[in-house]
Amino acid sequence: MDAVAGVVTSAFLLSNGIRRDTEVDLLLLADPRRILRVRLDGAGLKFLNPDERSTAALLKNALAKFWARPDSQAEVGPGIEVTLTDRDRELRAFASLPGACWLVEDGNASLPRGDGGTTVILSDPYEPSPEERSFLESLGLPKVSLGPHSLHAAHCVVLVHNQLDRAAPAGAPAPSGSPG
Numbered sequence: 001m002d003a004v005a006g007v008v009t010s011a012f013l014l015s016n017g018i019r020r021d022t023e024v025d026l027l028l029l030a031d032p033r034r035i036l037r038v039r040l041d042g043a044g045l046k047f048l049n050p051d052e053r054s055t056a057a058l059l060k061n062a063l064a065k066f067w068a069r070p071d072s073q074a075e076v077g078p079g080i081e082v083t084l085t086d087r088d089r090e091l092r093a094f095a096s097l098p099g100a101c102w103l104v105e106d107g108n109a110s111l112p113r114g115d116g117g118t119t120v121i122l123s124d125p126y127e128p129s130p131e132e133r134s135f136l137e138s139l140g141l142p143k144v145s146l147g148p149h150s151l152h153a154a155h156c157v158v159l160v161h162n163q164l165d166r167a168a169p170a171g172a173p174a175p176s177g178s179p180g
Ligand SMILES: C[S@@+](CC[C@H](N)C(=O)[O-])C[C@H]1O[C@@H](n2cnc3c(N)ncnc32)[C@H](O)[C@@H]1O
Pocket: 102, 103, 104, 105, 106, 121, 122, 123, 124, 125, 126, 127, 128, 144, 145, 146, 147, 148, 149, 150, 151, 152, 153, 156
C-alpha cells in the first residue's frame, strides 16, 4: 500500500494544487479471477494531502466502503470509483486509449504525446509475472524506458509528468486546481 499511495500522491499533487487533468487506475487483485479497478479522477478528487499515510488511508477507506456493500461498481468518494472487473478486459481497454504505452526499463520507444493525452502502464514494486508479461506483450504496446536504472513506480510517475509538462505548448493552461 505504501508504494501505491506513493504513486497516487506523485500522480496528482503539485506544490499548491492537484493535477485536475490526470486520472489513475489502480488494478488490485480481488480474488484469483477478478480485480478491483480503483479509478481516481483528478477533476473531482478531494482530501488528498502530501502525507502518503493519509493517501493510504483514503484508499483503504474507499476499499472498505466498497466491500461494505459490494456492487459491481460504486462511487466511494469524491473522484474515486471502484469497479469489480476483469484484468484482461481492463488492460485491453488501456491499450486502446490514445498515447498508450508500457513503461519498462529496457524499452526503446519515445513517450507518446498525442493531442488525446498519454496513458502509461507500469507495475507495482513486484515485476509482472511471466504470464502478465506475456499478456502485456500480446497487446503490442510501445515500450518506453525512463532510464537505465530500475526506479520506484512513484518516481516513474514524476518523470513522466515532467516530460509531458516540458513538452506542453507555451501558453497551455496549468494542469492544477486548488487542493481538494
Ligand atoms: C518499481 S519497478 C519494479 C521493481 C524494481 N525491480 C524494484 O526493485 O523496485 C516497477 C515498475 O516501474 C517501471 N519502471 C521502473 N524503472 C523504469 C525505467 N527505468 N524505465 C521505465 N519504467 C520503469 C516498470 O513498469 C516497472 O515494472
